[in-house]
Amino acid sequence: MSRVLLVSARCRAWLGTTALLMLAALPVHAQDLLVRNATVHTASARGSLEHTDVLVQGGIIRAVGAGLVAPAGVSVVEAAGKPLTPALFGGITDIGIEEISGESATVDSTLKLDDQPLRPEFDVSLAFNPASVLIPVARLDGIGFTALGANSGGGFIAGQGGVMRLDGSADPIGPLALYIRLGAAGAELTGNSRAAQWMLLEQMVSEARGRVPADSPHALLTPAGRATLARYLAGQGRLVVQVDRAADIRQLLRWAGRENVKIAIVGGTEAWRLAPQLAQANVPVFVDALGNLPSSFDQLGATLENAARLRAAGVQVSFAQRDDASHNARKMRQLAGNAVANGLPWQDGLAGLTRVPAQVLGVGDRIGSIEVGKLADLVLWEGDPLDVGHYAEQVWLGGRAMPMRSRQTELRDRYMTPASTEPRAYSR
Template identity: 75%
Template sequence: MTAKAAALIACMLVASTALAQDVLIRNATVHTAGAQGTLRNADVLVRNGVIQSVGNGLAAPAGASVVDAEGKALTPALFGGITEIGIEEVSGESSTDDAAVTLANQPMRPEFDVTLAYNPASVLVPVARVEGIGFTLLGATTGGSFIAGQGGVVRLDGSADPIGPKALFVRLGSGALGLSGNSRAAQWMLLDQMVAEARGRVPADSPHALLTPAGRATLARYLAGNGRIVVAVNRAADIRQLLRWSQREQVRIAIAGGAEAWKLAPQLAQARVPVFVDALAALPSDFDQIGTTLENAARLRAAGVPVGFHQAGDSSHNARKIRQLAGNAVVNGLPWEDGLAGLTRVPAEAFGVADRVGTIAPGKLADLVLWSGDPLDVANTAEQVWLGGRAMPMRSRQTELRDRYLRDAGALPRAYTK
């Protein structure tokens, strides 16, 4: 194939995915991640980017493309976790990292919103997407304050704007001691003062105010239940205080990390707090995680806690590993269906986008993935991803580099190959 022909085919592929198409996916093992559970030899009909029907023997409308799944697994597009995809390009290059704010004057800035810096053309978007990931929660990271700022859910379909309500990110425990006077007790003192300011119990012109007027308004929205506060915390004692605080202030929280959350599983279940766990954490990495166990997810779910998954470390560049977390949780006692739900329905419900994504059901966006085998087994791959009914190009910069350097060298070295 000539370079010109290859370029023409690439252009045609991009054009063909620009508009949602009618698609009938036949003979799939449909893991709905919803009330219907798993359906064998089932069909999914997509019209105008939305799932119209799920069942058996569905007829293809005129002009629809038909895909024979040959019994393979079809799932909702997966949640990539809490990441910085599109707001961090190269970890070591500060000009490409927009996930944190550090201000010397009034460092407490809950109004900081990382979604304003989201770049849908980031090379990390297709890197994650070809692995079956269709949406992620952009998270603010701690810079000058343990109140990190806001983020939101984005779909990895090339759209520029987040969907659903915003989330506020907070870090508690030893990981934020340097931002709270080297005392975790001071974190609650400062948090209580900020709540008092947001509720109008502290004069706006107080010389000791921690928040700007915009910060007060932002925090007040979360205190009124408009959006979820995502708290990175691990130690059971800190989680206990967090539950007391959230119940006292009547706020909606989620926990990211939660290494010792299993110790408070009944209380978390009663409070209906979702926990996003690192299911690869096997040993304590600090004194907040002495009670770390690979059975964390299974114990939480057995008590009735909604369980999702959270990667510690480089989650943006390695979002694909979140499938490994779910599979590892299943190996350690989590039911398989709950492992899939933790990658689909649970995060969609937790972050207010379940009306659009997270399950395969009529009326939902056709964000779907056809797998070569069990999606929780990392030996298998995503064969095709559809987002809003559009077949996504199954390539990324990583696959292009792979293909380039796997080719036989021609007259010139591979470095000169187009």
């Protein structure tokens, strides 16, 4: 036991030191620059523009066009026709609220309470650490923002989370979202019956709307929980619901329509079965584009064409991973690339990593596309950004050039150096 504690303490100390070094390396001021002669994938109505320049001043995109002149003092980056995209969405993750999943002291995404476990007021963004060692790792793959997602612990209403830019900022940049888990994945938290989820939701709605006395001995929510849920019922924020089975999605659409709330679906393995209804209700879906096997009874209709079928019906499509999303945010490009390989148009694949999640999560007015007036969150690529065989050459967030290194690259460089006369552990 003492040996385990010693290793854990050393790991925490090392992680903290590395994170501080990474944060200290970030430039302090926004950079003015002109990216010249790029293939600019705007992720907007303008689409992709060849031989195009992007002017950034004060961290804001000031102009997008051909033949732009760099004002005095503005540095020029020659793109030589390479792809330039908005910074990518890292998915719904625990980046910044989790360091090592097996070390509970570093995980802040889950609330576990025996008494009154349904706490919609729980906000994981309050624990966000902008010096997390996971942030530089994600940025190396062009990721500039992520949605912090609360995870179900003691209740199927997991809590709230916000959108975080991975530029060293400590606070969310937009509204919070409330995370809910339905179907088989949440049944163990609702008396082992998915039918009970709707019963509990109905009672919570009644409490939030004031139809149940606040001092009722059978109340499910605290006063703060009632106030939080009431805001979402009033349309001030979006409910992000993890659900897969078509039957459960159908019930969710009925409930959301009856209560007039904004929802988004995460997972949605069988969402393609209800594509027209989702499009009509304007419900976006964060798809696991690698889901191709019925790994549970909720996913019997799994298909790699899920994203393509949804988009063809008019559904807004983005992407989300199921497992270890925080440490594997780089796989988001693989999800989008696989969706494109199975019928999703390339422009929609890019939009699913940029504009769509930004709009769905309430920050599309600031990030998610290359347009005049938006934050200069940009990535210059060596090749096709939806092909994992290519890589990001440079990431700018708010016009600042991000260090293109991480804990992983520093370890690589350390152990690839020529051997010295000292033992390997003492080479540095």
